Amino acid sequence: MEEQARPENKIRVLLVDDEEGFVNVVKKRMNRRGMDVTTVTSGGEAVAVLRKNDFDCAVVDLKMEDMDGIEVLKIFKKMVPEMPVLILTGHGSEKAARQGLTHGAFDYLTKPCELPDLLEKIREAVAQTAR
């Protein structure tokens, strides 16, 4: 992951999902909509990247091969408690997502979600944290 120079107004988002095709296209579309998106495809990688960089918001998929999304959330909350974390979850796993809320997640979204919804949530999360 290369360090990029970025304008101050851009929101820095860390997108964690093991579906590479998904994160790539979402990253491109979000970047186009004025966000600075960094993508990783595993929980371990995500922790490593977060250690080196600052982010305004993280979006974490609940189901990943190496690490459970809730585990990643817990680690993130330990490392950077003030960073809002959004949970992405499959349909029918809302219970697990709600569990995420008790561990400090900002909110959750069910996959596949519409891009505008995701952007809206991220902006909302960042705005609330900034206050």
Added chain:
Amino acid sequence: MDIKSYQTIRRAIFTIIILVSLTPLLTLISVTAFGFHTAYRSKVMAYLDQLVEKHALNIDTFLFEKLANIRVLALSHSMDELSDAELLNQLLASLQEGHNDVFVDLGLVNEQGIQVAYAGPFKLGRADYSDAIWFKEALQNRVYISDVFMGLRGLPHFIVAVKKRVGDERYILRSTIDFGAFNRLVENTRMGQTGFAFIINRDAALQTHSREDISAFIHMLGKRLWGQEPNQVTPGNNDEDSWAAFAAQRALAQRPVYHFTGKNAVTGKPAIFVNTFLKNNEWALVYVQDKADAFASLYAARNLSLLVLLIGGIAIVIMASILSKRVSDRIRTMDLEKQMMNEKVIEAGKLASVGELAAGIAHEINNPVAIMVEESGWIGDLLEEDEFKNTENLAEIRRALTQIQTQGSRCKAITHKLLSFARKTDPMERDVDINSLIMEVVEMSRQQARYANVRINTNLSDNLSPVTVSPSEMQQVLLNLINNALDAMDKKEGGLLSISTRMEEGFVKVDVSDTGSGIPDANLKRIFDPFFTTKPVGKGTGLGLSIVHGIMEKMGGKISVNSAVGVGTTFHLYLPVTPKGTDERP
């Protein structure tokens, strides 16, 4: 098992019950009946034997006494004395005095058969008896008693004769004896309805008067009686023994009694004959009685036992029949229940495994679909660039992208449905007023119904027990059923949708009826199967009703369906009532 094996079970039970209950009953009744029959029969026969024997003894005694009296006279008086009519009269008078007038007369007859002296009521004088049978017999025997003959007054009499030797001359002292008293005694020996007695002699001639007409079998009796006794001493053979033989037979402690059975010519029915010999085997006392009469009580008892046996037997057979039917029916019902249970378990297993498979597929499909949708979105983003503004097919590309988006959403809807179907987590359940829930759903569907030209009619009972369900699931169930109903009626261009609620068998029952096209029988069994649909490809997932089925099963309710093609379809929902006394769940 097929019907045949239940019939086999039934037959086996039936046979066992019959055998086990009838065998002891039959054995008991047979043994008892045989014992009773034997005992009763021998008792009756012993009584009849005794009766016949007693009468025979009385008669023999009577005959013997009269004979003895005349013998004493013959022995104790000289010929001169006996020839004296005056003395003979005196002797007759004293005999009559001592024996109730049974001695009618006295007479002395010489060897030539001429009556020498006579005392009695008839003026017989010097009558000639040389041709009389009794005279010939009396000459050959020491003593002789004649057969019975009818006297001048029509009364039964017989002659008693004693031979007296004076030098070379033989005389017979004879007396006529009135047999009337004994005749009546024998004649009056009557028992039961048909029993009567009489005496016959060796020539099968009646010696006593009988009220019955016995001429039909008297000959048979004579032949049978004396035919049985061929070695007995016959009179006339031996003149020295006749007195001794009389005395010997009379002195018998127990005289032989003979039985045989035959037809009673008087009544025409089977009868028993009880017989004994008397008067030195020349006479026989015969007692005849119909078997049915003699053993009346025995036969009554036998008939009663047969009746009891018959009624008992019928009762046992009916009982066995009912019992065996019940048992085999019960077994059959249990087998059927078991079979249904097995089918249910298999069905549930099938649904569960299909559900898991569906969930897996849904998850797997979700990600590629999401990527496809995002990628098409990305193409849309790129089309915003200036370089594409003048592209010829820009509109067509945009239309294609929209189509990808739309179809992606459809995939998403399908996978959501699949996941709902497979979802195992418990949605929140709470006490629900089912009527208001129905009204909410009806309101939601109102617009759709209007398009389909369908009227919605509700008939909701006020007295429903509360049910504990997940409102969202219940909503899903009702929406599914209503949508199906609207689809069914859409084909027929409108109709009536009726929803009713009431209490039934401890459940809250909700009926959803339509007047749509109906479901053919062949499809009716499969409508709850996952992926079963009759809608055109792309119009239905085939999951709606299996989800409904799954939800109903999970909440402990039931769903069933009635349908007639062309008439309509009714789904029946049975919702379990909240158990009383339980707290509302959190």
